[in-house]
Amino acid sequence: MIILYTGNGKGKTTAALGQMYRAIGQGMRVCIIQFIKGKWKTGEMLASQSFSNNLTFKTMGEGFTWNSKDINKDIEAARFAWETAKDSINSSKYDMVILDELTYLIKYKIITNEEVIEFLKNRPNNIHIIITGRDASNELIEVSDLVTEMKEIKHPYKSGIEAIKGIEY
Amino acid sequence: MIILYTGNGKGKTTAALGQMYRAIGQGMRVCIIQFIKGKWKTGEMLASQSFSNNLTFKTMGEGFTWNSKDINKDIEAARFAWETAKDSINSSKYDMVILDELTYLIKYKIITNEEVIEFLKNRPNNIHIIITGRDASNELIEVSDLVTEMKEIKHPYKSGIEAIKGIEY
Incomplete structure (x- = not known):
């Protein structure tokens, strides 16, 4: 099953975290691929230590921050992350693979x-894939089984409140 | 801070779970009040054992299932859960309290x-409250700091796929 959390509101990555939590409770092996550097912060990394046997974190290469001075280095790192994602899904080592912020790679044309879509259509059976990120393409919505749009109704950081420990990270 | 996850899409309770996970990673003490009986299932309950020191689950009374034959018993159980929620928030024992599916109590006029709103406005400082459920009132949106509407774009169970272990429960 492919689950897609998209939209401009908060809660996409948070829901993926909840999904991971539930899966691990069922004894599944989960791999998280983080496509945006530094996106996953202290809270989830610390909590993950409790689950170390069933949880694998794979983060982007150091070079990839969307504002590097060397665009080629960014693209190389992003491509490497995508290859890692495909290998992880094909490896049979995981029951669930979370592709956090994958949509940005498509949006910025790092991958087509x-x-x-081609890869997702031909994925192995019996693996659950969770994809998060804004601006999902129509084809990505089409290939997914469950799609929720997280729509921003109210966002506190716009009112000048700073990111809060344990909530935002 | 009050976070509200509303809307008709999947991911509201899942995001609350992710929020709990992140908070526990930061050493916070979290209490989850479940207003709908049987809503939280095996996956999250099993995973929660890893966090038993920092996590408290409080579930509704047995009588409250929204389809009991005795409506007065339902109302009594719901009122009891609401009193439990208020006591938990006021107790200083928790840094975060999750009120899962609270909106239903308002919708069905069990509580006004x-x-x-009055209780939330006068809550203690330094506690984070996460509220989930459909059809949040305008006043509830107003009193919340961060509001995301989970909007259903695609739902697999409508296509006849049954709830899947580790995903849905």
Whole structure:
């Protein structure tokens, strides 16, 4: 099953975390691929230590921050992350793979929409894939089984409140 | 801070779970009040054992299932859960309290909107409250700091796929 959390509101990555939590409770092996550097912060990393046997974190290469001075290095790191994602899904080592913020790679044309859709259509059976990120393509919505749009109704950081420990990270 | 996850899409309770996970990673003490009987299932209950020191689950009374033959018994159980929620928030024992599916109590007029808003406005400082459920009132949105609407774009169970272990429960 492919679950897609998209939209401009908060809660996409948070829901993926909850999904991971529930899966691990059922004894599943979960791999999280983080496509945006530094996105996953202290809270989830610390809590994850409780689950170390069943949880694997794979983060982007150091070079990839969307504001590097060397665009080629960014692209190389992003491509490497995508290859890692595909290998992880094909490895039979995991029951669930979370592709956090994957949609940005498509949006910024690091990988093509077609390449992602083609891969997802031919994925192994019996693996659950959770994808998060804004601006999911229509084809990505089409290939997914469950799609929720997280729509921003109210966002506190716009009112000047700073990110809060244990909530935002 | 009050976070509200509302809307008709999947991911509201899942995001609350992720929020709990992140908070526990930061050493916070979390209490979850479940207003709908049987809503939280095996996956999250099993995973929660890893966090038993920092996590408290409080579930509704047995009588409250929204389809009991004795409506008065339902109302009594729901009122008891609401009193438990208020006591938990006021107790200073928790840094975060999750009120899962609270909105249903308002919707079905078990508690009044005014009562909830009044309590939330006068809550203790330094506690984070996460509220989930469909059809949040405008006043509940108003009193919340961060509000995301989970909007259903695609739902697999409508296509005849049954709830899947580790995903849905």
